[in-house]
Amino acid sequence: MNPLLECSALSKRYGNVTALSDINLTLERGKIIGLLGPNGSGKTTLIKLINGLLVPSKGQLLINGTAPGTETKKVVSYLPDKTYLNNWMKVKNLLNFFEDFYDNFDKKRAYDMLEKLHINPNDSLKTMSKGTKEKVQLILVMSRNADLYVLDEPIGGVDPASRDYILDTIISNYNENSTVLISTHLIADVENVLDEVIFIQNGRINLQSSVDDIRMKEGKSVDAYFREVYKC
Amino acid sequence: MSWELKNDRPIYIQLIEQIHFRIISGEYKSGSKLPSVRDLAAEASVNPNTMQKALSELEHSGLLVTNRTSGRFITEDQSMIQKMKLDLAKEQLVNFMEQLKKLGFSDEEVKAFILESVQ
Numbered sequence: 001m002n003p004l005l006e007c008s009a010l011s012k013r014y015g016n017v018t019a020l021s022d023i024n025l026t027l028e029r030g031k032i033i034g035l036l037g038p039n040g041s042g043k044t045t046l047i048k049l050i051n052g053l054l055v056p057s058k059g060q061l062l063i064n065g066t067a068p069g070t071e072t073k074k075v076v077s078y079l080p081d082k083t084y085l086n087n088w089m090k091v092k093n094l095l096n097f098f099e100d101f102y103d104n105f106d107k108k109r110a111y112d113m114l115e116k117l118h119i120n121p122n123d124s125l126k127t128m129s130k131g132t133k134e135k136v137q138l139i140l141v142m143s144r145n146a147d148l149y150v151l152d153e154p155i156g157g158v159d160p161a162s163r164d165y166i167l168d169t170i171i172s173n174y175n176e177n178s179t180v181l182i183s184t185h186l187i188a189d190v191e192n193v194l195d196e197v198i199f200i201q202n203g204r205i206n207l208q209s210s211v212d213d214i215r216m217k218e219g220k221s222v223d224a225y226f227r228e229v230y231k232c
Numbered sequence: 233m234s235w236e237l238k239n240d241r242p243i244y245i246q247l248i249e250q251i252h253f254r255i256i257s258g259e260y261k262s263g264s265k266l267p268s269v270r271d272l273a274a275e276a277s278v279n280p281n282t283m284q285k286a287l288s289e290l291e292h293s294g295l296l297v298t299n300r301t302s303g304r305f306i307t308e309d310q311s312m313i314q315k316m317k318l319d320l321a322k323e324q325l326v327n328f329m330e331q332l333k334k335l336g337f338s339d340e341e342v343k344a345f346i347l348e349s350v351q
Contacts (some may be wrong), residue, residue, distance in 0.1 A: 032279055164277065165261055192278045193245060212242035212282065221239035 002065035004029050004148055004179050005050065009059035012045050012203075021203040022059070029147070030176040032193055034222075035183040037200035038230050043183045044081055047143050048055070050181075051078045063148065074103070077146035079137055081153050085125060091136055092121040098140050110143035113169060117162060126231040131157045138166060139162065142173050149180040167193050188223040197222055199229065235276035243278055247286035255295060255306055256317045266296065266304040 005027040012020040020042045027033060037043050048054040049061055052068030063072040085094060091114065098105045101122040114121055117135050125133055127181055134157045141149065149170075154161045163186075171193055174180050184190055191211060206229070218225050237246050253293050254260045266272070269287060275282040287304065290296045294312060307313065334340050 031281065167277060168274055171277075171280060172270065188239075192276075192282075193239060195279050195281050211279075212244055212285075215240070215242045219240055224239065 002062070003027065004064065005181075006062045007046075007059065010056055010061055011058040012042075012049060012050065012054060013057045019203050023203075025198070025208070027148075027179055027181065029179055030174075031195040032170065032174065032180045032182070034187065034190060034194045034197040035181055035200065036185075036197055036222075036226060038189060041200045042203040043151060043200060045203075047078075047150055047181075047183060049215040050148075050150055051076060054128070075147040077141045077144040077149045079149075079151040079154055083137060084135060085137065087119075087126040088124060090122055091119060094125075094136065094140060095121070102144050104144060104145040105141050109173070110139050112219060113143065116165065116216055129160060131162070134158055135162060135166070136162055137185070138169075142169055145178075147178050149174065149178065151180065151182045153184055154182060155184065155186060160189075162219045186195045187226055188221065191222050194222075199226070201230070235278075237276070237278070244282050244286045244289070247276065247278065247283060248289055251286065252295070252316065252320070255313060256320060260306050262264060262306050262310060262313055265302070266306060266351055268303070313341040 003026045005025070007023045007025040009021040009023075010020060011018070021047070035043050044191070045054065049056060050063065050068065055126050060069070061068065063076060066072055068076075071206050073230065089097070095107055095110050098110075099107050114136075117139070119132060119136060119139075125136065128136070134154070138151070141151065155166060158166060167190065170180055170182075182190060182194070195212070196208065196210050198205060214222050214225055220228075235247075235250060237243055251260070260292075266287075267275070269280055269283050270286075273283040276283065286342065287296060291298055291304070294309070295307050295316070296306055301306060307309075329342065337345075
């Protein structure tokens, strides 16, 4: 079986600016992985490449052995850092919308999560707070039965209690064949649910390690270690 | 008892310790079935693979027994649990003694404290 995600010598340049430089990375199935790095380190660029929103300048990126395209979009569930949903739409419209778009969308799961987070399906997005909008988007994304979930800053605007619920949702929804890639700055909040972390800086991968290996070697949390490595 | 995880040590080791404690204290009864990995992971808000790793280690030590078809059980070996209980008590005692020595108390004084507090 091909690895879920494989990048070899992957580079991305925007004009003269190098956003990603010579990335070699393999992601296995059945893991929850944190993509961590300071602002401007290349996290979102990598995520956009995975989702076919950008094309590599050099090297290649394969998902299930295939370059990003229609086939891979069926198995990758993507939460972008900015919303693309129409503000006038009601939550229930969005659910129908996703159901039309994706074969693997589980509407019942979405309704269950909405109920748990006390979100009314008849509300339209424009009446919602920033955090509630984020929750709706995350529910849409996590309600697909995908191989790879790519979440770009999923919990930034969400209150701590809902954060816990969302993390529990991630734990209980993913299965041994799927992997969740989470880019975030809120390391302390997600650390316990991660298998692995990837540290990225200036477009290069500094470290790919399990959370417990870092704790064992460094005697500190990934959060504390991150602060040390990227001290300004 | 809720799960308390500290920041400075590997998570799976802390999970092992806490499950140990639950077995010794009788919260998880000898011979009873352990909840599923996924349920335990969700309860402790940790990654299921990490919980799996902790449970595998506990199996290795014999404290958990896996029945291929019906899940994981706490060992029925009471003497094993009893021994673990004593080990834990000794460990606590050593820590306690060290702390009091650091504070400058002699063995005799500590002994007096203990006698006083159990009365």
